[in-house]
Amino acid sequence: MRKIAGDILHVDLTTGKVWREPISKERLLMYIGCRGINAELLWKHVKPNTDPLGPDNVIIFGTGLLTGTASPSSGRTTVTCLSPATNFYLKTNGGGYWGGELKYAGYGHVVVHGKADKPVYIWIDDDNVEIRDASKYWGMDVRTLDKAIKEDIGDEEVQVASIGPAGENLVRFASVMFSIYNAAGRGGAGAVMGSKNLKAIVVRGSGSISPANPKLFHERVKAAKESLKSDSGYEGMGLYGTSGSLYGINELKVFPSYNFQRSAADDITPYTGQNFTNGGYLKRKVGCYSCIIGCHRYSTADKGSFAGAYTGGPEYETMSACGSGCGISDTNAVIKMNELIDIYGMDTISAGSVVQWAMECYQRGVIDIDDLDGIDLRWGNAEAAVEMIRKVAFREGFGDILAEGVKRASEKVGGDSYKWAVHGKGLEQSRVDTRSAKAYALAFAVNPRGADHLHTETFAEFGMGPDAREVIKKITGDENLANPYLTEKRAEIVRWHEDCYAATDCLGFCSFTSTALYGITPEIMAGLFSAAIGVDVSEEELMEIGRRIVTLEKCFNVRQGATRKDDTLPWRLMNEPTPDRPDADDAVNSQEELDGMLDKYYTLHGWDKETSWPTEEVLRMLDLDYVAEELKEMNIAIK
Missing domain, CATH: 1.10.569.10 (Aldehyde Ferredoxin Oxidoreductase Protein, subunit A, domain 2)
Structure with a gap:
């Protein structure tokens, strides 16, 4: 029976060394898993002035803590690295079945270091891990590769994470593809794989995993499924x-x-x-x-x-x-x-x-x-x-x-x-016109990976169903604030959603369960997490872990040189009102409007408004002392 979190598998393509790192319960209580532990590993292994397409960048695959269990829609995998598109923090997330297979092999994370001197793929077959020649596969598209590798291994059920020609050619927005149609798409993680001459990671797992309290866990899984099915948007x-x-x-x-x-x-x-x-x-x-x-x-x-x-x-x-x-x-x-x-x-x-x-x-x-x-x-x-x-x-x-x-x-x-x-x-920018969606505008501006919705999805502000309006009411006290044209309480809406989204990613849930549909609430997530690891964690404690992760990701960018000026929106959206709302005075993302929301957002975080940097007090309150110490050593003046 596998541990529910799995181990961290490290593979150095330069030296050929492979080693395992266990995950303690204390680490799970700090970061949950997946995106959270990925962020901690990225902070540790990637330092300032690293070339995103050089051998010193790492690429980290993290499965959700609940991936491999019966929790509904919990099969996601987060890929983390220094982005070749932005030179900032990148987490990108994909679905499919790869994450579950990795868990059954005994691993929750794979960290790839270095660079191979020729095309290779990593073969994970339970405890057997090999770096294999991939020269014959180099140049194949994803569909052709998936078929060829499965035929060569002789197993149609193995799961493949790979790159296509775009990753090989270092296109800065190349994706990592799980099977053929599930993409960890944003920010160029596929180019990082290409820079390492890594064509694929192929996994076969034969084990099973069990939560700490199986009976309670499966009772809560059943309740989570019923809650998700009851969401007004579930059928559609x-x-x-x-x-x-x-x-x-x-x-x-x-x-x-x-x-x-x-x-x-x-x-x-x-x-x-x-x-x-x-x-x-x-x-x-x-x-x-x-x-x-x-x-x-x-x-x-x-x-x-x-x-x-x-x-x-x-x-x-x-x-x-x-x-x-x-x-x-x-x-x-x-x-x-x-x-x-x-x-x-x-x-x-x-x-x-x-x-x-x-x-x-x-x-x-x-x-x-x-x-x-x-x-x-x-x-x-x-x-x-x-x-x-x-x-x-x-x-x-x-x-x-x-x-x-x-x-x-x-x-x-x-x-x-x-x-x-x-x-x-x-x-x-992802395809939301922020001139007509003010919470999205703020969320896109502060997103550490860039102007994108899949870090802090604030779909509830559209108020398109009773569940969405209830979420806005929970956050703000007034369901009438489920109106995308308003700026009031947008900072509160963004802050809640980013913590919720971080917990969602860490547990392996699809964001459609908690921030586009709303059946998987923070309370439900906390209950499943508690039963999974055998420690009672409240909804408030779960959301604080989310805040810790968001703050760590912000600090990674601070260490990369980011300041408040980087928390902005595209020129067009800041200067050209949308012609489709000709009678609206606020049909643009003005600097004045954005500055007002940013000030409130930084204040809610306890970050310095002038620089946008987390303060030392906040970092120590979140038990990120090691981050505070390193930033001080770099003469980054966190107050």
Whole structure:
């Protein structure tokens, strides 16, 4: 019987050394597991001035503490490293079955050090761990690789975490792919694997795991399932996936189009989950490990010039990044773009973002068709967008510039192109127009990995159901504050959600269970955590662990040189009001508005408002003394 947390497996690709590190109960009470222990390991093993694509960066895979159990939708894996996109902290998260298989092999975390001198993959077969030659697999796309490795090992059930050509070519937003369609996409973790000549980590586990108090644990699992099923959005999420809410999102003017030149689509229907389900594109629903929702899609393009394409999804973010963001309403084309992005191993948000940024550059005459190798990259040209996706993955022609991300691409191209390079800290913004969603605006600004929702998902501010309004009432005392156009109490909403999200990640839950649906509450999470490790942990104590993790992640960026000026939003959203809300005075993210929310947010944390840095008092209160001491040794003046 395996320990529920598993051990930490270290693999040094430079020396070939492999070793195990146990996880104490005291460490679990400090960080829970997964994202929390990942952050602690990153602080320890990656120091300032490390090259994100050099051998001194590490890449850390952490499974949820509850991954491998019957807890509903708890099969997530967090990947952590120094981001090649931002040079700041990166945690990115993927689903599928890889994390459960790793737990059954006896490990909760894998830390990869160094760099191999040739392409390799790591083979984990319970206690047997090998670094194997992967030269024959180098250059394969993710779909081809997954099939080839399983055939060579002779086991269709092994789980594969891999990179495609984009990771090999060090595209700064290359993803780590679990199986074929589950991506740890944001921030370029796939490029870090590529820089280490690491093609894949392949896992087979034959053990089982048990919580400290099995009877109580399974009683609480049953209650968690019933709570999740009772959420008002549960059925719709299963039926229509992440795009099921698009009609409401579009009505609120939060759905970006044409590279955020607009915040709504004229015809939202082609992008909706309802269209996928009812229009025949959806062939089956797919669930990740232990999931009872099944929001993941498997879709095909059956007609038109892209007939024959098939892929997982597309999800909400892809429908905006590759659909409305590029002016493409052909659902078949979006399926094709998503297929290529997955098998080449890229982040769908960033890949779509660089294409639409280039489309706007083309629209405004900053680049011409000769710069684009003869590609007519006008808005809505699906064939051109598909070809540009391929060129980015292989760094061909103008694709080589786009492979650097919109921040670096705009610096290369020049002119005013930085104004429509929609990113935060160097990470392309996920597809929420923050000019009409003020809690998201604050959350995106302070997110240590950049302008993105999957660190502090504040979906409840839209107030789209009774469960969401109840969450806002719990946080603020007033359900009427479930209004995305308001700035009141946004700091409180963000602070609560970031602690909740950290606990969600650490336990391995999908964020759709706690911050997009709300059935898995902090109280339920605390109960499951307590039964899992055999120590009573209250809801308040669980949320404080979340706060500790968020603070540690912030301090990693402080050590990297981050200050308050880095907690900002893209130029366009700070300077150009959305034309889709012409009568609204606040249809922009002004500096004055953002500063007011930041001041309140830092105050709630107990951080210094001038620098945004956590104070020594707060660090010691959170038992992060080792962080305080190191920052003081570096002459970083935490007050």
